[in-house]
Amino acid sequence: MDRFSEIKGQEIILSHLQNALRTGGVSHAYILNGAKGSGRHMLARSFSAALLCENPQRIRQPQGDPEGADPQAADPQEGDRPAGHPSSDTPDAGSWYLEPCGECLSCIQAFSGSNPDIITVGHEKENSISVGEIRRMRADVQIRPYRAAHKVYIIPDAEKMTPAAQNALLKTLEEPPSYAVLLLLADGTAGFLPTILSRCVTLPLRPVAEKAVEEVLTDRFGADPMRARLCARFSGGSIGRAALLLQNEDFASLRDRTVAFLREITKKDAAEIAAFAREAAAEDQTQDLIDFILMWNRDLLVCRSTFHTENLIFTDEVQYIIEAARSVSWRGLQAASEAVSRARRRLASNVNAELTLQMMLLELRRAFRQ
Numbered sequence: 001m002d003r004f005s006e007i008k009g010q011e012i013i014l015s016h017l018q019n020a021l022r023t024g025g026v027s028h029a030y031i032l033n034g035a036k037g038s039g040r041h042m043l044a045r046s047f048s049a050a051l052l053c054e055n056p057q058r059i060r061q062p063q064g065d066p067e068g069a070d071p072q073a074a075d076p077q078e079g080d081r082p083a084g085h086p087s088s089d090t091p092d093a094g095s096w097y098l099e100p101c102g103e104c105l106s107c108i109q110a111f112s113g114s115n116p117d118i119i120t121v122g123h124e125k126e127n128s129i130s131v132g133e134i135r136r137m138r139a140d141v142q143i144r145p146y147r148a149a150h151k152v153y154i155i156p157d158a159e160k161m162t163p164a165a166q167n168a169l170l171k172t173l174e175e176p177p178s179y180a181v182l183l184l185l186a187d188g189t190a191g192f193l194p195t196i197l198s199r200c201v202t203l204p205l206r207p208v209a210e211k212a213v214e215e216v217l218t219d220r221f222g223a224d225p226m227r228a229r230l231c232a233r234f235s236g237g238s239i240g241r242a243a244l245l246l247q248n249e250d251f252a253s254l255r256d257r258t259v260a261f262l263r264e265i266t267k268k269d270a271a272e273i274a275a276f277a278r279e280a281a282a283e284d285q286t287q288d289l290i291d292f293i294l295m296w297n298r299d300l301l302v303c304r305s306t307f308h309t310e311n312l313i314f315t316d317e318v319q320y321i322i323e324a325a326r327s328v329s330w331r332g333l334q335a336a337s338e339a340v341s342r343a344r345r346r347l348a349s350n351v352n353a354e355l356t357l358q359m360m361l362l363e364l365r366r367a368f369r370q
C-alpha cells in the first residue's frame with residue numbers, strides 16, 4: 001500500500017498535496033513532472049487514495065519525531081472524522097500526514113487497482129496519446145463518481161498527448177466538473193501547450209538525495225548496505241531506477257566481473273583486455289562499466305587522500321582498496337581518471353564502444369603500474 005510517509009525526497013510536493021487534502025483546496029489538474037522512476041505513480045496513487053478514503057488517518061511524519069515513524073501511530077480522535085471533511089489546519093499541521101486508512105472499501109479498491117472512481121487513462125500506441133483516447137476520457141468525466149466525492153483521472157505519459165489530444169483535454173480543463181481531479185504524469189513539460197500548462201498546477205519531482213535512495217533500498221527492499229550504496233550511486237536520484245538495478249542480475253554480475261578484473265588489471269595481457277572490452281560492449285554495458293571504473297578510481301582517491309574508508313562505495317573491497325591506494329602513485333591515479341574522462345568523451349562523439357573501452361583499459365593498466 002502506498003503511503004505519503006513512504007515517499008522520500010519530495011517534501012515540497014508532499015507539503016503542497018497534503019495542504020490541499022487538509023484544507024479541501026484540491027485543484028482540478030496537476031502535472032507531476034519527473035523522470036521515469038522518480039515516484040510519480042506512487043504519488044498519484046497515494047494522493048488519489050487519500051482523496052477518496054472514507055476515513056483518512058492523521059499519521060505523524062517520520063522525520064523530526066522518531067516515535068512517529070511507526071505507521072500505527074495514528075491519531076485515534078481523527079479516525080472518527082467523517083469522510084470528505086478533512087480536519088481544519090492545526091498549528092502543527094506540517095508534522096502530520098493525512099494518509100489513506102487502507103481499510104475502507106475505497107482504499108481496498110484503490111490499492112487493488114479496482115476503484116471505479118480512480119481511472120488510469122491508457123494509450124494504445126507506445127509513443128502517443130491520441131485525441132480519441134482523450135475524448136473517451138472526456139465522455140467518462142461527465143459521469144458522476146460512483147461513491148466518492150471525487151473522481152480521479154491519472155494520465156501516465158501525458159507528455160505524449162498529440163496537440164489534438166491536448167486541445168481535447170483543454171475543454172475539460174476549462175470547465176471541469178466539481179468532482180474531477182486530473183493527474184498528468186509527465187517526463188518533461190516542453191511538449192505541452194501553454195494553455196494546458198496555465199490550467200494545471202505543475203509539481204516538479206526532484207532527484208532524491210543518494211543517502212535517501214540508499215535508505216529506501218535497505219529499509220524497504222532489504223538490500224545489503226554495499227549493494228544499496230552502489231545502486232543509489234547509479235540511480236541518478238531515482239528510487240525507481242535504483243530498485244530496478246537492485247533486482248538486475250546483469251548489473252550485479254557486471255559489477256563483480258569489473259571488480260575482479262580491476263583487481264588484476266596490472267597483470268592482464270592485451271588479449272584479456274580486448275576480450276573484456278568486447279564482452280561489455282556486446283552486452284551494451286559500456287556506460288555502466290565506465291561508471292564502475294569511475295567509482296573504483298574515486299574509492300582509491302578517497303582512500304589515498306583521506307585514509308578514511310567509511311565513505312567508500314566498494315565497501316566489500318576495503319582491504320584491497322587500502323593496499324592498492326598505498327601502492328599506486330598520485331600520477332597513476334590522475335592518469336587513470338584522465339583515461340576514463342577521455343573514454344567518456346570518445347563515446348559521446350560516437351567512437352566505437354569496444355575500441356574505446358579497450359583503449360581505456362590499456363591506459364588504466366599503464367596508470368596502475370605507475
Ligand SMILES: [Zn+2]
Binds near residue numbers: 055104105106
Ligand atoms: Zn480508507
